[in-house]
Amino acid sequence: MTADWPGRRIAATGGLGTYILPGRVTDPSVGLREAVDAEQAGFSRVWISERYDLKELGVLSGAVAALTSRVGIASGLVALPARHPLLLASYGATMQATFGDRLLLGVGGGFTSLLRPQGLPVLGKAAIADYVDILRRLWRGETVSYDGPAGSYPNMKMADLPQVPPPPVVYGAFGGPQAMELVARHFDGVMFMPFLTVEAVADSISRLRKAAERIGRNPASIWTCHTVVTAPDLTEDETLAVVNARAVTYLQMPRYGEALLTRNNWDRAGLDALRRHPVFNGMRTAAADQEFHRAQLIEASRLLPEAWITSAAGIGTPEQCAAKLAEYFEVGVDEICLHGSSPLQNAPVVRAWLQRRRTGTGVR
DSSP: OOTTGGGGGOTTTTSEEEEESOSOOSOTTHHHHHHHHHHHHTOSEEEEOOBTTTBOHHHHHHHHHHHOSSOEEEESOEEGGGSOHHHHHHHHHHHHHHHOSOEEEEEEOOOHHHHGGGTOOOOOHHHHHHHHHHHHHHHTTOOEEEEETTEEEEEEOOSSOOSSOOOOEEEEEOOOHHHHHHHHHHOSEEEEOTTOOHHHHHHHHHHHHHHHHHTTOOGGGSEEEEEEEEEETOOHHHHIIIIIHHHHHHHSSTTHHHHHHHHHTOOHHHHHHHHTSGGGTTOSSSOGGGTOOGGGGHHHHTTSOHHHHHHHEEEESHHHHHHHHHHHHHTTOSEEEEEESOHHHHHHHHHHHHHHHHHTTTOO
């Protein structure tokens, strides 16, 4: 990858992408309308998260690509243990060959509380590094004979290769030291998880740049994206559902919540109070995200300290949301993915951000 590879699709918005179909859904066809809305609003990229019910990535990304012409398409994120490397390599190659150079492959090792009940493992850092190396070898046309932490593949190969570049591969992370070392050595970029504060993201970018310099890699060759949950001009109840309840689904999850506390230097007492809420009693799984829709978590979400929400999300007028985005751009991210609100709801934020760029207000 060259240092400017993300610039292929960020000119329209100065680096704003958007999630479509965030969270749990009952009608995935809504995402197709959202993708069209995102392209019309000028977003550079749509991110699609995969779930193992009504949000299968291949179906959704193919449909989105067929209905749009310009907008980039990103997976946010593929849990590597859920996909055989040959199938994931085939997915990336087929998307690129069918729709042109539009795909960005976002991946992660997966979370125990989400994968283990499905009989799927969670990959450690060494396995993730090997898995990504296997993908790139397959895309180069090599025969892969491998037996290691990423699995056992005696004689794996793609018979036919696309005549377009393979997709960039980026890692979803909280931005800790080991993750930034992994990104510097093995990935084209990183997507930071939602609800990290500006200070946490700045620290992660600094770690990433130092890790790249240690191994002789140009830090500018590593693309960075942060996910910001936004609630532009929403009512109090809508904001609670879009922002606070979504934060609950992350914070309640074992290990995920602890990771956010560590990275943001938040007080443990706030997390303990949240997890003691009676709504979580008797859960069948360890993740509230698998038990409840966000509307069912609004009352529990009222326990979250206000400072946590305001420090890590964009709330208020479109101009106030754009001001929060500017804080993250100031510390060095290349792109921001707006999350939570729909592309149509976030269209005024795009306009407010473009206005800030035109006037140079708070824009590096």
